[in-house]
Amino acid sequence: MDSDDFRKYGHEVVEWIARYYETIEKYPVKSPVKPGSIKAQLPDNPPHMAESFEEFMKDFDNVIIPGITHWQSPDFFAYFPANNSFPSILGEMLTAALGAQCMLWETSPAAAELEEQMMIWFREMTGLPDYFEGVIQDSASSATLAALITARERVTAFKSNSDGLSASPILRVYCSSQTHSSVDKGAGIAGIGRRNVVKVKVRDDYSLDPAALREAIDADIQKGYTPCCVVATIGTTGVTAIDPLKEIGEICCEKGIWLHVDGALGGTALLLPEMRWMTEGIEYVDSMVINPHKWMFTNFDCTVYFVRDAASLIKTFEILPDYLKTRTRGVVNDYRDWGIPLGRRFRALKLWAVIRGFGVEGLQSKIREHMRLASLLKEWIEQRDDFEILAPVRLNTVCFRYKPEKFPESGLNNLNEKLNHTLNDTGRMYLTHTTVEGKYALRMVTAQTNVTENHVQNAWKLICETALSISSENGTINIH
Ligand SMILES: *Cc1c(COP(=O)(O)O)cnc(C)c1O
Numbered sequence: 001m002d003s004d005d006f007r008k009y010g011h012e013v014v015e016w017i018a019r020y021y022e023t024i025e026k027y028p029v030k031s032p033v034k035p036g037s038i039k040a041q042l043p044d045n046p047p048h049m050a051e052s053f054e055e056f057m058k059d060f061d062n063v064i065i066p067g068i069t070h071w072q073s074p075d076f077f078a079y080f081p082a083n084n085s086f087p088s089i090l091g092e093m094l095t096a097a098l099g100a101q102c103m104l105w106e107t108s109p110a111a112a113e114l115e116e117q118m119m120i121w122f123r124e125m126t127g128l129p130d131y132f133e134g135v136i137q138d139s140a141s142s143a144t145l146a147a148l149i150t151a152r153e154r155v156t157a158f159k160s161n162s163d164g165l166s167a168s169p170i171l172r173v174y175c176s177s178q179t180h181s182s183v184d185k186g187a188g189i190a191g192i193g194r195r196n197v198v199k200v201k202v203r204d205d206y207s208l209d210p211a212a213l214r215e216a217i218d219a220d221i222q223k224g225y226t227p228c229c230v231v232a233t234i235g236t237t238g239v240t241a242i243d244p245l246k247e248i249g250e251i252c253c254e255k256g257i258w259l260h261v262d263g264a265l266g267g268t269a270l271l272l273p274e275m276r277w278m279t280e281g282i283e284y285v286d287s288m289v290i291n292p293h294k295w296m297f298t299n300f301d302c303t304v305y306f307v308r309d310a311a312s313l314i315k316t317f318e319i320l321p322d323y324l325k326t327r328t329r330g331v332v333n334d335y336r337d338w339g340i341p342l343g344r345r346f347r348a349l350k351l352w353a354v355i356r357g358f359g360v361e362g363l364q365s366k367i368r369e370h371m372r373l374a375s376l377l378k379e380w381i382e383q384r385d386d387f388e389i390l391a392p393v394r395l396n397t398v399c400f401r402y403k404p405e406k407f408p409e410s411g412l413n414n415l416n417e418k419l420n421h422t423l424n425d426t427g428r429m430y431l432t433h434t435t436v437e438g439k440y441a442l443r444m445v446t447a448q449t450n451v452t453e454n455h456v457q458n459a460w461k462l463i464c465e466t467a468l469s470i471s472s473e474n475g476t477i478n479i480h
Pocket residue numbers: 080138139140141142180182233235236237262263264265291303
């Protein structure tokens with residue numbers, strides 16, 4: 001492909017993208033294909049001779065698109081969003097064009113310095129303290145792993161990287177029972193051991209119970225274990241519970257334990273001054289992660305990771321073979337020292353495009369609207385006797401279930417599971433579930449970039465109609 005071909009096909013691809021967004025609501029939101037059906041359409045062997053881009057696009061349309069779940073559809077209410085936006089796509093296209101490897105300042109000074117400045121903007125936009133220093137990483141899972149490894153190094157006097165953990169005492173990590181699985185995964189990879197992640201019980205609103213945390217830590221110290229890190233969450237994945245940072249932080253401060261905050265989704269709400277109560281106690285926080293690739297319209301991947309003490313982070317991750325030594329070392333930020341991979345994509349560019357493309361005000365009004373939609377949906381649910389809310393609505397997520405009158409409690413999980421699948425099979429909306437105290441909960445997240453009140457209203461109407469129709473199909477409901 002030469003540059004003339006590239007220009008031609010490039011325009012076609014941009015046209016394809018614009019049309020896709022204009023017509024996205026026509027696709028079934030959740031891909032209906034059966035396992036193996038996409039692979040069966042792909043050739044057994046790679047082409048020996050070059051093929052045309054037309055043929056590639058034909059297969060993209062006919063083979064790939066039917067197997068895509070449309071995360072950018074405003075009828076997507078599942079999981080947490082992986083939002084995108086036009087400025088972000090354009091920024092990502094330019095990143096792909098440059099193809100720069102942003103591991104060191106010298107390997108692209110503009111990438112390092114833009115990243116540094118974006119982290120300053122982001123810190124200011126979210127009201128975080130000015131001593132926090134930030135870095136962009138690929139995912140919240142990686143950032144949390146970096147936090148656990150740094151906490152591990154600090155508590156072992158920076159010896160575990162060199163000596164391994166065999167000589168150290170048993171390290172313990174604490175988080176609530178609602179915490180994201182990336183903490184278990186990270187503790188395993190960091191050599192702390194998944195078994196040493198203590199799941200602390202939660203209060204009525206599903207936030208971590210600080211009294212129970214204190215008890216767990218004291219009991220561990222009694223047994224000779226070494227507390228290493230507490231992970232608090234603002235916006236848990238199941239029900240978006242918000243852990244009380246101040247009370248947790250006071251315990252961490254007293255006991256000298258690293259406090260990491262997982263704000264993968266909820267951190268974006270800090271753009272709103274009225275939501276900054278969530279970070280009361282931030283003075284105790286050692287590190288924090290927020291995913292602009294979830295709720296801030298920046299396409300995957302873009303995670304921001306803030307630390308109080310960048311020196312500890314760098315001391316944990318820097319490694320200096322000769323071929324990476326530069327004359328600017330120590331004068332500039334070499335972000336390869338701030339996380340796990342050496343190679344790094346130029347992710348700051350799309351974040352810059354998004355922040356400039358929306359403006360802080362534009363970002364705030366979307367986030368505010370998404371939260372308003374969740375409250376509105378909650379009101380609609382509460383107005384009906386045959387539905388119930390299962391957890392407080394804090395951000396953009398509503399957990400509820402269908403509970404028709406006189407229906408036995410023992411059959412409700414199956415009924416709601418059936419309702420969930422039936423709704424998703426319509427292709428008109430997509431929602432997922434969680435379990436709240438053993439109850440199968442439908443979970444609707446009203447935070448897709450382009451979602452409007454109309455979309456939520458249509459979804460709610462569909463949910464009510466579908467619920468009525470499946471509960472009236474006598475005999476088809478399997479009651480255990
Ligand atoms: C989504 C999520 C994660 C994991 O995010 P990745 O960027 O996909 O690793 C971690 N914590 C919480 C609370 C999440 O919602």
